[in-house]
Amino acid sequence: xxxxxxxxxxxxxxxxxxxxxxxxxxxxxxxxxxWYQQFPSQGPRFIIQGYKTKVTNEVASLFIPADRxxxxxxxxxxxxxxxxxxxxxxxxxxxxxxxxxxxxxxxTIIP
Amino acid sequence: NAGVTQTPKFQVLKTGQxxxxxxxxxxxxxSMYWYxxxxxxxxxxxxxxxxxxxxxxxxxxxxYNVSRLNKREFSLRLESAAPSQTSVYFCASxxxxxxxxxxxxxxxxxxxxx
Numbered sequence: 183x184x185x186x187x188x189x190x191x192x193x194x195x196x197x198x199x200x201x202x203x204x205x206x207x208x209x210x211x212x213x214x215x216x217w218y219q220q221f222p223s224q225g226p227r228f229i230i231q232g233y234k235t236k237v238t239n240e241v242a243s244l245f246i247p248a249d250r251x252x253x254x255x256x257x258x259x260x261x262x263x264x265x266x267x268x269x270x271x272x273x274x275x276x277x278x279x280x281x282x283x284x285x286x287x288x289x290t291i292i293p
Numbered sequence: 294n295a296g297v298t299q300t301p302k303f304q305v306l307k308t309g310q311x312x313x314x315x316x317x318x319x320x321x322x323x324s325m326y327w328y329x330x331x332x333x334x335x336x337x338x339x340x341x342x343x344x345x346x347x348x349x350x351x352x353x354x355x356x357y358n359v360s361r362l363n364k365r366e367f368s369l370r371l372e373s374a375a376p377s378q379t380s381v382y383f384c385a386s387x388x389x390x391x392x393x394x395x396x397x398x399x400x401x402x403x404x405x406x407x
């Protein structure tokens with residue numbers, strides 16, 4: 183299973199763009215990169231998923247360089263409600279459906 | 294469409310007691326998972342089921358058993374609860390998309406073992 187490394191915590195002010203980087207040096211050829219968000223006392227919630235280059239949806243963007251050994255989750259103009267733990271996972275390809283969560287990044291938004 | 298449901302929401306057990314955590318999904322997903330999350334920690338995979346009738350161990354399977362009863366239901370059993378199993382337990386199911394597996398989580402079961 184590919185191991186991921188993320189910063190333990192980050193702080194940002196409201197209205198700023200936040201970038202959270204995840205390292206996954208041993209990502210397999212067919213693995214995807216997925217980010218989840220978790221609020222206290224709730225299960226994780228899917229944010230975004232990608233394989234290479236850039237993916238954007240209504241809440242975030244995901245940047246993946248050509249070597250795929252890292253990825254960056256970008257949250258535009260964060261608000262207090264974005265305070266949560268963010269997890270980066272790799273895997274999900276056929277035969278590697280077991281997804282392992284790391285310790286995540288605890289993002290705190292400051293008013 | 295309820296998504297992933299878990300019962301019970303809360304449970305207190307004494308050491309040595311047994312119990313079964315129930316999980317059901319109505320999204321017709323093939324894969325289902327059980328995770329545990331200790332305070333301030335990430336989620337750790339206990340068991341995984343790629344399809345009805347198959348199960349596989351995750352990172353921390355000791356002290357647990359699972360049953361994939363049918364496509365919808367995946368239960369987790371603690372045969373003899375220990376205080377070290379005090380945790381929040383999350384069930385998830387996943388859908389395969391063009392981009393890979395996307396997991397959907399239940400609300401969790403909070404278990405306290407005294």
